[in-house]
Amino acid sequence: MAGIYIHVPFCTQACYYCDFHFSTSLKLKQRVISAMKKEIVQQKKYLDNLEVKTIYFGGGTPSLIESDAIDDIYSTVQRNFILSDVIELTIEANPEDITESLVSSWEKIGINRVSLGIQAFKDQHLKYMNRVHNSNQAFHALELLTKSKIKNLNIDLIYGFPNLSDFDWEASLDVILKFEPQHISCYSLTVEKQTPLFQFINKGTYSKLNPEQANRQFLIARKKLINAGYSHYEISNFSKDGCFSLHNTNYWNKTHYLGIGPSAHSFNGTTRQWNINNNFKYCNAVENNMQHYEVEKLNRKNIINEYILTMLRTSRGIKQDWISSKMTESEYQKFNKQIEKFIDLGLIQKNDNSLSCTESGMLIIDSISSDLFLI
Ligand SMILES: C[S@@+](CC[C@H](N)C(=O)[O-])C[C@H]1O[C@@H](n2cnc3c(N)ncnc32)[C@H](O)[C@@H]1O
Ligand code: SF4
Structure with missing residues (x-):
């Protein structure tokens, strides 16, 4: 069994805390999509004919690109890899992109899992993070997705940031529980170097995070979600009815996976490789059949x-x-x-x-x- 991760390196706006690879300029969008399709063909041998059980469109913001492009990339994967009859096909989505027609086109493609980045419900908290969406858009997206035929829904939430009281955090979890998603990821906010959040905290315009608050809020989530019937199967992840993320368990079980797109990582049991994390350089390398990744041979200690x-x-x-x-x-x-x-x-x-x-x-x-x- 194997997995494929496809990194869509575009976002509408940079969230202050995020150090994932993305660009807010869409100028190279078509070129990156074409290069990703070419990379899929170039790497068709990477998984050594292992059956692919999970495909994950992550980012960046995959909901930002047209569903035709998602379909096109997925078809290219279908033509070049052996796919299992039943696969977990996930797409990460931001609430502001969710419309009835987008969801229905995803259903037609065969997407059967959506991971929705809600993060918080109060507008002041969303502004603190520099998220694009507001609270109304979060509710609207949740309503559209829970009504849809896509039955496996994950919600991402963030805790541990200043001004998120324990009461607010409990209230966010209560709201989410009303929608009964199969999976909830609760991330403690981390301050990554080279993010605006890191600079704001250093300059004193944003307050420092409080680790005790993060610990309290971790325990609040754990207690509430376990009481609501979720299994706490990974430090940041909770699932119901056995709907844990197959894609994530691939990483933990040392399953081989291929990463497509700028900054995506791959693993084949003995080496790990990571693609160039620059959209322009990635396209140039793939288009010219040059090596577009670095490889590290894993030694016993690393493993x-x-x-x-x-x-x-x-x-x-x-x-x-x-x-x-x-x-x-x-x-x-x-x-x-x-x-x-x-x-x-x-x-x-x-x-x-x-x-x-x-x-x-x-x-x-x-x-x-x-x-x-x-x-
Ligand atoms: C990189 S995003 C990609 C998906 C989508 N663009 C979104 O924002 O939901 C995946 C998840 O990582 C979380 N994340 C990224 N940086 C983080 C940080 N510094 N601390 C906590 N969570 C973080 C995001 O909030 C999101 O839930
Ligand atoms: S958290 Fe998601 S939307 Fe925000 S910058 Fe990172 S990838 Fe983009």
Whole structure:
């Protein structure tokens, strides 16, 4: 089994916190779409005839480009890869783009999962983030999508930013729960270098984030969503009725995937590669059949550390037998000593062969994983 990720590198406006690759100029739109189709053909051997089970249009803002272009890219994938009979076909969407006719054209293409970036419901919070949409547009998009034939809906929300009171956060979650989406992603706002948010905080025009608030709001979401019947299967992800994101689990299960488009990453079991994160340079390289990506051969240490980082975030946790098969005896002894310490502190729990974070552990997950890394 394998997956394909297609990065659509355009947005209407730059959200202050975002460091994903995108351009707010649409000048190169047609050229990038053509280059992506060409890249799909160039990379047709990358997945080694593995059956593709998930295709994910992410971004950037895939809902910004015409559904004909999405269809065209999808058809190019169909012609060049072996697709499973049943696939998860996801598109990320921003609320301001959602119209009845767009949703109906997605249904016709066969899109069966939409990930909608609501982020917040109050206009003042959306303005703080520099989102394009307002609260009315968020409700309108939710109504159109829950009425549609696309039955697998994910909602993205952000917490932990100044002025989001615990009361506001609970209210946002309550609103979302009324729409009964199958999947909810709750992201703690992170301040990434080279974003306007980072500069505003440095200059003092925006307040610093408060980690205690983020922890409180993480626990509020966890409690509320679990009580509402969602499974907390990954630190930022909650799903109902087994509708976890197959695409995300590909990343955690080391499934091979191909990334198409500027900045997209690929993984084939032994190497990781990432495409040029510049639309113009990406087009030039693909058009001229030049290498448009950098490759990194993964060594044993990278593989183990990535496994710890990603699997500790999931409810399935780290498999001890996998770790022991990859580490030397002395490395494994050291690892186990560290694990025992975390178990005594109530941060890690052991269940048969698997080690996962307790609720207290989830609050300091980054420092736990870095203490477990091989250095
Ligand atoms: C990169 S966006 C792409 C999808 C779409 N354009 C949107 O904004 O929803 C995917 C998700 O990452 C979240 N995200 C990006 N940067 C983030 C940050 N610094 N902190 C928390 N969430 C972030 C976005 O808010 C969004 O929910
Ligand atoms: S969060 Fe989404 S809409 Fe905002 S800049 Fe990033 S990719 Fe674009």
